Amino acid sequence: MSLVIEGIHTYYGLVHMLQGVSMEINAGELVGILGRNGAGKTTTIKSVMGLAPPKSGKVLLKGEDIAGMPPHIIAQKGISYVPASRGIFSTLSAFENLKIFEKKGARFDAEGVFNMFPRLNEMKGRHGSSLSGGEQQMLAIGRSLVTDPSVILLDEPSQGLAPQIVELVVEMLETLKAEGMAIVLVEQNLQLALDVSDRVYILDHGEVVFHGKGSQLNDDPELTAEYLGVSA
Numbered sequence: 134m135s136l137v138i139e140g141i142h143t144y145y146g147l148v149h150m151l152q153g154v155s156m157e158i159n160a161g162e163l164v165g166i167l168g169r170n171g172a173g174k175t176t177t178i179k180s181v182m183g184l185a186p187p188k189s190g191k192v193l194l195k196g197e198d199i200a201g202m203p204p205h206i207i208a209q210k211g212i213s214y215v216p217a218s219r220g221i222f223s224t225l226s227a228f229e230n231l232k233i234f235e236k237k238g239a240r241f242d243a244e245g246v247f248n249m250f251p252r253l254n255e256m257k258g259r260h261g262s263s264l265s266g267g268e269q270q271m272l273a274i275g276r277s278l279v280t281d282p283s284v285i286l287l288d289e290p291s292q293g294l295a296p297q298i299v300e301l302v303v304e305m306l307e308t309l310k311a312e313g314m315a316i317v318l319v320e321q322n323l324q325l326a327l328d329v330s331d332r333v334y335i336l337d338h339g340e341v342v343f344h345g346k347g348s349q350l351n352d353d354p355e356l357t358a359e360y361l362g363v364s365a
Protein backbone atom coordinates (compact mmCIF):
# COMPACT_ATOMS: atom_id res chain seq x y z
CA MET A 134 0.00 0.00 0.00
CA SER A 135 1.52 3.35 -1.05
CA LEU A 136 -0.56 5.71 1.05
CA VAL A 137 -2.83 4.95 3.97
CA ILE A 138 -4.83 7.67 5.71
CA GLU A 139 -6.02 6.42 9.06
CA GLY A 140 -8.76 8.25 10.94
CA ILE A 141 -7.45 11.79 10.54
CA HIS A 142 -9.03 14.74 12.32
CA THR A 143 -8.17 18.18 10.95
CA TYR A 144 -9.24 21.54 12.35
CA TYR A 145 -9.37 25.09 11.04
CA GLY A 146 -9.21 26.94 14.32
CA LEU A 147 -12.18 25.63 16.27
CA VAL A 148 -13.85 24.16 13.19
CA HIS A 149 -13.56 20.36 13.24
CA MET A 150 -13.27 19.89 9.46
CA LEU A 151 -12.12 16.30 8.90
CA GLN A 152 -13.77 13.93 11.31
CA GLY A 153 -11.94 10.63 11.14
CA VAL A 154 -11.20 10.29 7.41
CA SER A 155 -9.59 7.01 6.27
CA MET A 156 -8.46 6.12 2.73
CA GLU A 157 -5.99 3.78 1.01
CA ILE A 158 -4.19 4.16 -2.30
CA ASN A 159 -1.99 1.57 -4.01
CA ALA A 160 0.85 2.06 -6.45
CA GLY A 161 -0.50 2.08 -10.01
CA GLU A 162 -3.96 3.02 -8.80
CA LEU A 163 -6.03 6.16 -9.33
CA VAL A 164 -8.42 7.00 -6.54
CA GLY A 165 -11.03 9.74 -6.90
CA ILE A 166 -12.26 11.97 -4.07
CA LEU A 167 -15.70 13.39 -4.72
CA GLY A 168 -18.05 15.58 -2.74
CA ARG A 169 -19.91 18.85 -2.76
CA ASN A 170 -18.27 22.26 -2.31
CA GLY A 171 -16.85 22.52 1.18
CA ALA A 172 -17.02 18.76 1.84
CA GLY A 173 -13.35 18.62 2.82
CA LYS A 174 -11.71 17.32 -0.39
CA THR A 175 -8.93 19.89 -0.59
CA THR A 176 -8.47 19.71 3.18
CA THR A 177 -7.89 15.96 2.88
CA ILE A 178 -5.04 16.34 0.41
CA LYS A 179 -3.65 19.33 2.33
CA SER A 180 -3.68 17.17 5.45
CA VAL A 181 -1.63 14.51 3.65
CA MET A 182 0.78 17.14 2.35
CA GLY A 183 1.25 18.77 5.76
CA LEU A 184 -0.37 22.04 4.65
CA ALA A 185 -3.34 21.48 6.98
CA PRO A 186 -1.74 19.05 9.43
CA PRO A 187 -4.14 16.66 11.15
CA LYS A 188 -4.50 16.93 14.91
CA SER A 189 -4.81 13.18 15.25
CA GLY A 190 -4.77 10.06 13.10
CA LYS A 191 -2.06 8.70 10.82
CA VAL A 192 -0.83 9.32 7.30
CA LEU A 193 1.30 6.33 6.34
CA LEU A 194 3.57 6.59 3.31
CA LYS A 195 4.88 3.10 2.60
CA GLY A 196 4.37 2.37 6.28
CA GLU A 197 6.02 5.50 7.72
CA ASP A 198 3.77 7.90 9.62
CA ILE A 199 4.33 11.32 8.06
CA ALA A 200 1.33 13.07 9.65
CA GLY A 201 2.29 16.55 10.81
CA MET A 202 5.70 16.64 9.12
CA PRO A 203 6.44 19.90 7.27
CA PRO A 204 5.34 20.00 3.61
CA HIS A 205 8.88 20.20 2.18
CA ILE A 206 9.88 17.03 4.04
CA ILE A 207 6.73 15.27 2.86
CA ALA A 208 7.58 16.36 -0.69
CA GLN A 209 11.11 14.97 -0.32
CA LYS A 210 9.67 11.68 0.83
CA GLY A 211 7.82 11.32 -2.46
CA ILE A 212 4.41 12.98 -2.32
CA SER A 213 3.71 15.61 -4.93
CA TYR A 214 0.84 18.09 -4.76
CA VAL A 215 -0.64 19.76 -7.84
CA PRO A 216 -2.88 22.51 -6.44
CA ALA A 217 -5.97 23.78 -8.21
CA SER A 218 -4.08 27.06 -8.79
CA ARG A 219 -1.37 25.10 -10.70
CA GLY A 220 1.46 27.37 -9.53
CA ILE A 221 3.32 27.83 -12.80
CA PHE A 222 6.00 30.55 -12.80
CA SER A 223 4.84 33.03 -15.42
CA THR A 224 8.24 34.57 -16.21
CA LEU A 225 9.98 31.22 -16.72
CA SER A 226 9.73 29.03 -19.80
CA ALA A 227 7.97 25.69 -19.60
CA PHE A 228 11.40 24.04 -19.69
CA GLU A 229 12.66 26.20 -16.80
CA ASN A 230 9.48 25.49 -14.85
CA LEU A 231 10.43 21.81 -14.94
CA LYS A 232 14.16 22.30 -14.62
CA ILE A 233 14.04 24.10 -11.26
CA PHE A 234 12.16 21.20 -9.67
CA GLU A 235 14.41 18.44 -11.00
CA LYS A 236 15.59 16.07 -8.34
CA LYS A 237 18.92 14.29 -8.51
CA GLY A 238 18.52 10.60 -9.23
CA ALA A 239 14.84 10.97 -10.23
CA ARG A 240 13.44 8.60 -12.82
CA PHE A 241 12.48 11.58 -15.01
CA ASP A 242 14.30 14.82 -15.66
CA ALA A 243 12.79 17.71 -17.64
CA GLU A 244 13.85 16.15 -20.96
CA GLY A 245 12.37 12.82 -19.93
CA VAL A 246 9.04 14.47 -19.20
CA PHE A 247 9.06 16.29 -22.56
CA ASN A 248 9.86 13.01 -24.32
CA MET A 249 7.00 11.25 -22.61
CA PHE A 250 4.43 13.99 -23.29
CA PRO A 251 4.72 15.39 -26.84
CA ARG A 252 2.09 18.04 -26.11
CA LEU A 253 4.30 19.46 -23.38
CA ASN A 254 7.29 19.35 -25.70
CA GLU A 255 5.49 21.70 -28.10
CA MET A 256 5.37 24.40 -25.42
CA LYS A 257 8.89 23.84 -24.09
CA GLY A 258 10.24 27.32 -24.89
CA ARG A 259 7.14 29.32 -24.07
CA HIS A 260 6.77 31.44 -20.98
CA GLY A 261 4.32 30.37 -18.29
CA SER A 262 2.32 33.56 -18.86
CA SER A 263 1.66 32.64 -22.51
CA LEU A 264 0.30 29.17 -21.72
CA SER A 265 -3.43 28.48 -21.67
CA GLY A 266 -5.05 27.11 -18.52
CA GLY A 267 -4.95 23.62 -19.99
CA GLU A 268 -1.30 23.91 -20.96
CA GLN A 269 -0.47 25.17 -17.47
CA GLN A 270 -2.30 22.20 -16.00
CA MET A 271 -0.35 19.76 -18.17
CA LEU A 272 2.88 21.50 -17.22
CA ALA A 273 1.96 21.37 -13.52
CA ILE A 274 1.43 17.62 -13.79
CA GLY A 275 4.69 17.25 -15.71
CA ARG A 276 6.47 19.29 -13.08
CA SER A 277 5.29 17.03 -10.30
CA LEU A 278 6.99 14.13 -12.13
CA VAL A 279 10.50 15.58 -12.00
CA THR A 280 10.29 15.62 -8.18
CA ASP A 281 10.25 11.81 -8.41
CA PRO A 282 7.00 11.15 -6.53
CA SER A 283 5.47 7.83 -5.64
CA VAL A 284 2.16 9.55 -4.82
CA ILE A 285 0.60 12.45 -6.75
CA LEU A 286 -2.22 14.52 -5.25
CA LEU A 287 -4.23 16.49 -7.83
CA ASP A 288 -6.80 19.10 -6.91
CA GLU A 289 -9.44 19.54 -9.63
CA PRO A 290 -7.19 19.41 -12.68
CA SER A 291 -10.14 19.65 -15.07
CA GLN A 292 -11.43 22.91 -13.61
CA GLY A 293 -12.14 25.47 -16.32
CA LEU A 294 -10.71 23.37 -19.15
CA ALA A 295 -12.24 22.68 -22.55
CA PRO A 296 -13.25 19.04 -23.11
CA GLN A 297 -10.43 18.30 -25.59
CA ILE A 298 -7.89 19.56 -23.08
CA VAL A 299 -9.47 17.50 -20.31
CA GLU A 300 -8.91 14.49 -22.60
CA LEU A 301 -5.19 15.29 -22.75
CA VAL A 302 -5.00 15.62 -18.98
CA VAL A 303 -6.74 12.26 -18.61
CA GLU A 304 -4.22 10.69 -21.00
CA MET A 305 -1.39 12.06 -18.85
CA LEU A 306 -2.94 10.58 -15.72
CA GLU A 307 -3.28 7.19 -17.37
CA THR A 308 0.39 7.29 -18.40
CA LEU A 309 1.42 8.11 -14.81
CA LYS A 310 -0.73 5.28 -13.52
CA ALA A 311 0.94 2.90 -15.94
CA GLU A 312 4.28 4.15 -14.58
CA GLY A 313 3.21 2.87 -11.18
CA MET A 314 2.34 6.14 -9.46
CA ALA A 315 -0.39 6.23 -6.85
CA ILE A 316 -2.73 9.05 -7.88
CA VAL A 317 -5.30 10.84 -5.76
CA LEU A 318 -7.67 12.90 -7.87
CA VAL A 319 -10.02 15.44 -6.29
CA GLU A 320 -12.69 16.05 -8.89
CA GLN A 321 -16.02 17.85 -9.20
CA ASN A 322 -16.62 16.44 -12.66
CA LEU A 323 -18.38 13.22 -11.72
CA GLN A 324 -18.23 11.60 -15.14
CA LEU A 325 -14.52 12.29 -15.45
CA ALA A 326 -13.86 10.87 -11.99
CA LEU A 327 -15.87 7.75 -12.75
CA ASP A 328 -14.11 7.29 -16.10
CA VAL A 329 -10.57 7.36 -14.75
CA SER A 330 -10.83 6.20 -11.12
CA ASP A 331 -10.23 2.63 -10.01
CA ARG A 332 -12.10 3.45 -6.81
CA VAL A 333 -13.78 6.53 -5.41
CA TYR A 334 -14.40 8.03 -1.99
CA ILE A 335 -17.22 10.48 -1.38
CA LEU A 336 -16.75 13.01 1.39
CA ASP A 337 -19.55 14.90 3.08
CA HIS A 338 -19.11 17.29 6.00
CA GLY A 339 -15.60 15.97 6.60
CA GLU A 340 -16.52 12.29 6.66
CA VAL A 341 -16.27 9.47 4.14
CA VAL A 342 -19.87 8.56 3.28
CA PHE A 343 -19.14 6.17 0.41
CA HIS A 344 -16.22 4.10 -0.75
CA GLY A 345 -16.27 1.72 -3.68
CA LYS A 346 -16.00 1.26 -7.41
CA GLY A 347 -17.28 4.00 -9.68
CA SER A 348 -19.66 1.54 -11.30
CA GLN A 349 -21.51 1.25 -7.98
CA LEU A 350 -22.21 4.97 -8.15
CA ASN A 351 -23.54 4.71 -11.68
CA ASP A 352 -25.98 2.14 -10.32
CA ASP A 353 -27.05 4.30 -7.39
CA PRO A 354 -28.58 7.60 -8.51
CA GLU A 355 -29.96 8.27 -5.02
CA LEU A 356 -26.47 8.24 -3.55
CA THR A 357 -25.08 10.63 -6.15
CA ALA A 358 -28.11 12.88 -5.78
CA GLU A 359 -27.73 12.97 -2.02
CA TYR A 360 -23.99 13.58 -1.76
CA LEU A 361 -23.06 15.12 -5.08
CA GLY A 362 -26.27 16.85 -6.06
CA VAL A 363 -26.19 15.31 -9.52
CA SER A 364 -27.45 12.22 -11.27
CA ALA A 365 -24.73 10.00 -12.67
Ligand SMILES: Nc1ncnc2c1ncn2[C@@H]1O[C@H](COP(=O)(O)OP(=O)(O)OP(=O)(O)O)[C@@H](O)[C@H]1O
Nearest residue numbers: 145146150168169170171172173174175176177321
Ligand atom coordinates in the same frame (compact mmCIF):
# COMPACT_ATOMS: atom_id res chain seq x y z
N1 LIG B 1 -7.62 27.91 5.74
C1 LIG B 1 -8.90 27.76 6.12
N2 LIG B 1 -9.36 28.35 7.25
C2 LIG B 1 -10.64 28.20 7.63
N3 LIG B 1 -11.56 27.45 6.97
C3 LIG B 1 -11.16 26.85 5.84
C4 LIG B 1 -9.81 26.97 5.35
N4 LIG B 1 -9.72 26.25 4.21
C5 LIG B 1 -10.94 25.73 4.00
N5 LIG B 1 -11.80 26.07 4.98
C6 LIG B 1 -13.21 25.65 5.08
O1 LIG B 1 -13.25 24.25 5.28
C7 LIG B 1 -14.31 23.68 4.51
C8 LIG B 1 -13.77 22.59 3.61
O2 LIG B 1 -12.94 23.19 2.65
P1 LIG B 1 -12.26 22.37 1.48
O3 LIG B 1 -11.42 23.35 0.75
O4 LIG B 1 -11.60 21.16 2.00
O5 LIG B 1 -13.51 21.93 0.63
P2 LIG B 1 -13.60 21.22 -0.79
O6 LIG B 1 -14.33 19.93 -0.61
O7 LIG B 1 -12.26 21.15 -1.40
O8 LIG B 1 -14.56 22.22 -1.58
P3 LIG B 1 -14.50 22.83 -3.07
O9 LIG B 1 -15.23 21.85 -3.91
O10 LIG B 1 -15.24 24.10 -2.94
O11 LIG B 1 -13.06 22.98 -3.46
C9 LIG B 1 -14.99 24.82 3.79
O12 LIG B 1 -16.13 25.19 4.52
C10 LIG B 1 -13.96 25.91 3.79
O13 LIG B 1 -14.56 27.18 3.81
Ligand SMILES: [Mg+2]
Nearest residue numbers: 174175176288
Ligand atom coordinates in the same frame (compact mmCIF):
# COMPACT_ATOMS: atom_id res chain seq x y z
MG1 LIG C 1 -11.38 22.11 -2.99
